[in-house]
């Protein structure tokens with residue numbers, strides 16, 4: 001990248017981004033200034049990644065061309081007030097804080113500063129995030145592109161209008177929890193059938209990884225892939241009948257709609 005990057009709030013998410021950006025070579029340690037709340041955490045980041053790290057967010061923001069805000073949503077307002085005097089036109093501010101609208105951020109920062117909002121998910125920790133990026137009022141194509149490039153180093157990225165981010169939160173933001181729940185239930189089923197927990201866990205996790213890879217890499221529709229393993233009068237269709245009788249499909253539709261509603265409620269509160 002050209003210029004300097006500040007990561008304000010370098011916790012799990014911030015560190016995942018930092019690691020991805022340095023590994024890919026997109027940024028070098030001397031271009032990055034990370035801030036945190038506790039000096040011990042700053043020392044860890046400086047020792048591990050060779051970046052500048054401390055607790056001085058206003059100074060880091062003033063020094064940067066791109067400012068990533070990665071504190072918890074409950075800390076973002078006080079952080080923004082701290083850095084408002086250091087942020088200037090021409091910088092790109094990228095917020096990864098879940099549920100915080102760009103308008104809330106724009107209100108605190110100087111008028112006209114470009115803000116891009118990101119909704120990512122927990123597989124960012126293993127460089128397999130699904131992220132959506134949405135421009136705020138003053139963000140142009142070039143600002144969104146910077147966010148896409150940054151998030152592209154830790155997974156996949158789509159660009160959407162901000163009005164869709166509650167849906168993204170419900171689908172891919174909370175999505176890993178749905179898959180973890182499914183894994184847990186299937187592992188329990190293995191135990192019910194008399195397999196050990198270890199074996200059952202190995203069978204299910206590899207089956208999930210393999211199925212996910214097929215979905216992503218073949219580009220074939222899920223229905224097509226499911227039909228390819230559902231032979232007439234066979235075992236899979238016997239299980240599918242029970243899943244349909246138990247209204248699992250309807251449960252997913254209702255659950256994800258409820259998550260979107262909750263996301264809207266939280267954003268309004």
Ligand SMILES: NC(=O)c1ccc[n+]([C@@H]2O[C@H](COP(=O)([O-])OP(=O)(O)OC[C@H]3O[C@@H](n4cnc5c(N)ncnc54)[C@H](OP(=O)(O)O)[C@@H]3O)[C@@H](O)[C@H]2O)c1
Nearest residue numbers: 009010011012013036037038041071072073097098120122
């Ligand atoms: N974790 C994920 O997978 C994930 C996924 C999608 C989105 N997000 C979003 O990412 C954001 C961060 O989540 P997280 O899980 O990474 O939280 P986290 O691990 O708690 O990290 C937050 C970091 O912010 C630092 N901090 C707190 N107050 C600060 C301040 N005033 N100035 C500078 N740094 C400050 C903390 O420092 P100390 O460590 O010194 O206390 C901590 O390192 C959230 O808004 C969340 O919605 C996270």
